[in-house]
Amino acid sequence: MSSQTILYAVFGQPVLHSKSPQLFSPVLNAQQECYLRIRPQSAEDLVQVVRKLNIRGASITSPFKEDLVHLSDGITEAARLVGAVNCIRYDGERITGHNTDHVGVAGPLQAYGVGLKDSNVLVLGAGGAARAAVYGLARAGARVWVSNRTQSRADALATDFGCKTIPWQQHAKLPRFDAVVSTILPEGIPPFMDQLSCRVLLDAIYKPSRVTAACKLAGIPVIGGEQWLAYQGAEAASFYLDREASPELLTRQLHAQPDPDKLNILILQADHLPDHAARSHDLVISARGLDQATINKLIDEEKHLAFGG
Numbered sequence: 001m002s003s004q005t006i007l008y009a010v011f012g013q014p015v016l017h018s019k020s021p022q023l024f025s026p027v028l029n030a031q032q033e034c035y036l037r038i039r040p041q042s043a044e045d046l047v048q049v050v051r052k053l054n055i056r057g058a059s060i061t062s063p064f065k066e067d068l069v070h071l072s073d074g075i076t077e078a079a080r081l082v083g084a085v086n087c088i089r090y091d092g093e094r095i096t097g098h099n100t101d102h103v104g105v106a107g108p109l110q111a112y113g114v115g116l117k118d119s120n121v122l123v124l125g126a127g128g129a130a131r132a133a134v135y136g137l138a139r140a141g142a143r144v145w146v147s148n149r150t151q152s153r154a155d156a157l158a159t160d161f162g163c164k165t166i167p168w169q170q171h172a173k174l175p176r177f178d179a180v181v182s183t184i185l186p187e188g189i190p191p192f193m194d195q196l197s198c199r200v201l202l203d204a205i206y207k208p209s210r211v212t213a214a215c216k217l218a219g220i221p222v223i224g225g226e227q228w229l230a231y232q233g234a235e236a237a238s239f240y241l242d243r244e245a246s247p248e249l250l251t252r253q254l255h256a257q258p259d260p261d262k263l264n265i266l267i268l269q270a271d272h273l274p275d276h277a278a279r280s281h282d283l284v285i286s287a288r289g290l291d292q293a294t295i296n297k298l299i300d301e302e303k304h305l306a307f308g309g
Contacts, residue, residue, distance in 0.1 A: 009036040012061035016302040022253045023233045027245045038284045043067035057089040057240025072097035084128045089240035102136025104232030117141035125183035126153035133181045182211045258282040260307045
């Protein structure tokens, strides 16, 4: 690879489904910069790959967000409070972790016209995305409720940010919410969904979900997960690309898809990228020490999760 090429990436397990390359493509210089999807073997391997390949910045997806809090050389206040890192930058010596997911919640709701200060917002779920949502909403002055299938996790999240909870098996009348933020899996849906009243739903998932379908059936407007992605991406672009980008600009290429029949896959088994890697690759697998059967299994898994079948 040309020494002039600047590398950026998204890391995850899986990662082929990630829209980060499409998201950031409008603000990258295609002649000088390259954005890769990289599947590391572990969080520790992720850090090694960043250092060895001199990756200037990256987005971090599941399951590495929490581990990067401890493995980064330093983290921002947002990453510390959320307890997760969703992007990093590397200056050649130090890896700094940050979290922009909270902007992906507050930004779309405010753009829709929801004044978050003193608003009532329900967050569905209690995982990493929910924690970022609660942090962003509370930071903006909203009154937040949390509901999760496992009550102990909802209680822990609510305690950390001074919120209230609503039992997953809620039978009492619900308040009317200014907004509901869903971070649960596409197939998940709370039992109280039929009595839920709100002005708008923000669904973190950009695949079809039962919560979105129920809201549309009830006439409740829905903000899709692509808006979450775009708003957090604009903040991430400022952090690790060091350039300003509007959410509208970042969504221009978002619907472009890799061709499943013409995938460029690079198996990385050395400490550097070969010269031909300057061209776009759809997937890079960090495979040091892995046998071919394992590599083939990982490729099949990535294809299945990205394209189905």
